[in-house]
Amino acid sequence: MPEIRALHPHHLKAACSSCSVMELCLPLGMTGPEVERLDTLIVQRLKVKKGAALYRAGDELRSLYAVRIGSFKTSILTIDGREQVTGFQIPGEMLGLDAISTDLHACNAVALEDSEVCPIHFAQLEKLAHDLPSLQHNLNKILSREIVRDHDMLMMMGNMNSDERLAAFLLNLSQRLKTRGYSSTDFVLKMRREEVGSYLGLRLETICRGIAHLRDQELVKISGRNVKILNLEGLKQLISGCHRPPAC
CATH class of the missing domain: 2.60.120.10 (Jelly Rolls)
Structure with a gap:
């Protein structure tokens, strides 16, 4: 227990x-x-x-x-x-x-x-x-x-589409980890994808599609819970027209 x-x-x-x-x-x-x-x-x-x-x-x-x-x-x-x-x-x-x-x-x-x-x-x-x-x-x-x-x-829920929400989440986590002295581009998600989806207001299948879309744009590679951000500036540009990354 x-x-x-x-x-x-x-x-x-x-x-x-x-x-x-x-x-x-x-x-x-x-x-x-x-x-x-x-x-x-x-x-x-x-x-x-x-x-x-x-x-x-x-x-x-x-x-x-x-x-x-x-x-x-x-x-x-x-x-x-x-x-x-x-x-x-x-x-x-x-x-x-x-x-x-x-x-x-x-x-x-x-x-x-x-x-x-x-x-x-x-x-x-x-x-x-x-x-x-x-x-x-x-x-x-x-x-x-x-x-x-x-x-x-x-603001994120009202203004961002699913891919932008996922990008904002990853970027925010990246920034918080960097502040603590960890890598901002290589890290492990401690939460399950279902939990990320719940937080972002997205279904699991939408999260999975979003991961695939970010991979196809060569922005992020996610394998299991291992995250590798390939293009940090690209992630920022993806959400730049919406709002600053939310504090998770």
């Missing part, structure tokens, strides 16, 4: 100041002493096995979670019981923001691979943010980014 396991705090306590994704996460731009104060809120990291839920819709808000290793998908269930994927999160990104307004999570967050998160107790985080304007500023930026992400998603 999928599981969540706490790492022993004595040996594996998370230290924001030494984390490899610190510059992409909540401590961005904070001073050393400020990061140390934030560090005290992270008692221990959590390992989340592939397929395990970090939290589910309806769970009470206890913590926000900074992804340290691995990747997640967020999703909701439609009225007829189908899964609707709402996003994919990779290291340096936050999970749990959906619960701030109601104190209840509105979606499920499931690990796409064996992953690791840093839980930050939300009530304590709010208290610390009151004392540290830089931390409050970062929280506001993260929340604003979520609003922009939703806006971009609506």
